[in-house]
Amino acid sequence: MRITMRLLIMMVSGWPAGTLFANVLENIRVHEAPDHTRVVFDATEVVKYTLTNDADKVVIVFASTKPGAQLDTEIVAAPRQRINALQGQVSGPDYQLTIVLKGRFEPKAFTLAPIAPYGHRLVLDLFAAGSGQKKPVEAPRTQGDRDVLIAIDPGHGGEDPGAIAANRQYEKNIVMQISRRVAAKIDALGGFKSLLVRDGDYYIALRDRFEFARKARADLFVSIHADAFTRGDVRGASVFTLSERGATSEMGRRLAQKENSSDLIGGVGEVSLKGKDPVLKSVLLDLSMEGNRSASVDAGKSVLSSLGRTTNLHKRYVEQAGFMVLKAPDIPSILVETGFLSNPAEARLLSQSAHQEKVATAIVQGIRSWIENSPPPGTLLAKRLAEDRSRARGTRYEVVRGDTLSRVASRFGISQRKLREANNLKSDTVRIGQVLVIPAS
Numbered sequence: 001m002r003i004t005m006r007l008l009i010m011m012v013s014g015w016p017a018g019t020l021f022a023n024v025l026e027n028i029r030v031h032e033a034p035d036h037t038r039v040v041f042d043a044t045e046v047v048k049y050t051l052t053n054d055a056d057k058v059v060i061v062f063a064s065t066k067p068g069a070q071l072d073t074e075i076v077a078a079p080r081q082r083i084n085a086l087q088g089q090v091s092g093p094d095y096q097l098t099i100v101l102k103g104r105f106e107p108k109a110f111t112l113a114p115i116a117p118y119g120h121r122l123v124l125d126l127f128a129a130g131s132g133q134k135k136p137v138e139a140p141r142t143q144g145d146r147d148v149l150i151a152i153d154p155g156h157g158g159e160d161p162g163a164i165a166a167n168r169q170y171e172k173n174i175v176m177q178i179s180r181r182v183a184a185k186i187d188a189l190g191g192f193k194s195l196l197v198r199d200g201d202y203y204i205a206l207r208d209r210f211e212f213a214r215k216a217r218a219d220l221f222v223s224i225h226a227d228a229f230t231r232g233d234v235r236g237a238s239v240f241t242l243s244e245r246g247a248t249s250e251m252g253r254r255l256a257q258k259e260n261s262s263d264l265i266g267g268v269g270e271v272s273l274k275g276k277d278p279v280l281k282s283v284l285l286d287l288s289m290e291g292n293r294s295a296s297v298d299a300g301k302s303v304l305s306s307l308g309r310t311t312n313l314h315k316r317y318v319e320q321a322g323f324m325v326l327k328a329p330d331i332p333s334i335l336v337e338t339g340f341l342s343n344p345a346e347a348r349l350l351s352q353s354a355h356q357e358k359v360a361t362a363i364v365q366g367i368r369s370w371i372e373n374s375p376p377p378g379t380l381l382a383k384r385l386a387e388d389r390s391r392a393r394g395t396r397y398e399v400v401r402g403d404t405l406s407r408v409a410s411r412f413g414i415s416q417r418k419l420r421e422a423n424n425l426k427s428d429t430v431r432i433g434q435v436l437v438i439p440a441s
């Protein structure tokens with residue numbers, strides 16, 4: 001009856017036919033995350049909608065909307081984790097979509113303003129009832145034999161493709177592949193364990209990425225990316241750490257700006273931002289960040305020099321810029337740009353498994369040598385290195401690539417001065433192949 005009334009009113013008030021369907025629903029995408037399914041609707045105008053949730057059904061009525069010629073509701077015809085079917089039907093001036101679910105889910109919907117490469121969007125997140133966000137189990141910090149935990153964050157994902165290469169490859173997919181290789185190599189080291197922050201094609205808010213690593217008590221956070229620039233000849237890998245005081249280069253500033261817009265493209269509802277601020281506002285933040293800043297730079301240097309033996313570098317030093325994803329207050333954090341997808345040769349390389357293996361190996365070697373230089377207390381690795389050290393005292397050590405006097409000294413747990421004296425060194429310079437006497441303590 002109500003519908004008839006509305007039609008009647010519209011006929012009486014003489015709305016022009018064109019405004020009946022002010023909006024066009026053009027496309028539907030589905031992204032599946034471990035804790036939720038995201039359904040995204042593309043429209044030509046701001047979406048006005050009503051949402052009802054009833055048992056295992058979510059019904060969205062798009063006001064004054066018609067389906068576009070290309071709209072494919074068959075997108076969920078394939079088996080989906082949480083959706084059984086998606087049915088659309090024109091209902092007067094509106095378009096009604098019924099989503100039949102495999103059980104009870106909590107729907108959360110929000111709209112997103114246009115940002116390249118998208119126009120207006122409505123996002124529907126379906127969370128398993130009562131699940132909220134994905135919560136990693138807090139790792140107990142038992143002393144003596146825990147693994148060193150490395151959080152690997154593949155950039156972008158889901159709605160956010162990241163940079164798009166000349167060969168149409170998406171950054172989100174390339175960095176997922178590289179990250180999985182990095183994770184596998186870390187797990188193979190022994191005494192190390194990897195934690196993939198994203199493990200599939202879905203988007204995670206930037207804050208949630210480092211929160212995830214914090215809760216798991218990771219010892220290092222590594223965000224992995226591949227960049228694009230307006231010029232095709234720009235190339236090489238770079239490593240970044242966080243700067244709150246501006247970027248060390250114009251490229252760094254531009255990059256941070258681009259990476260930080262991920263949340264706008266990937267889509268972050270108010271929900272995922274709620275309750276996250278206390279940590280960031282903490283008075284301790286500045287203090288703990290200061291300590292982590294130098295640790296981050298050291299980790300970055302180690303990874304950069306390892307990468308430099310495998311691939312071209314964009315800059316020979318660790319750069320700094322205001323990356324949102326690196327704002328973990330208590331974990332050393334670095335961001336690795338593995339190369340430029342806008343450079344056709346590098347895009348080709350980064351898509352190849354042989355090159356991805358090389359890059360992953362270099363990243364892991366860099367991480368490993370940084371961690372081994374000062375292993376986190378309470379880890380199996382720290383225990384093992386201390387044992388090696390006491391065995392090695394009174395013996396000799398041959399300097400290898402990457403060694404410095406201070407590095408050798410800290411490896412064997414002795415002071416730099418003692419090592420210099422034991423070897424009658426006039427300076428702190430050591431060369432590859434040089435044999436040093438390691439004094440018994």
Ligand SMILES: [Zn+2]
Nearest residue numbers: 155162225226
């Ligand atoms: Zn990126």
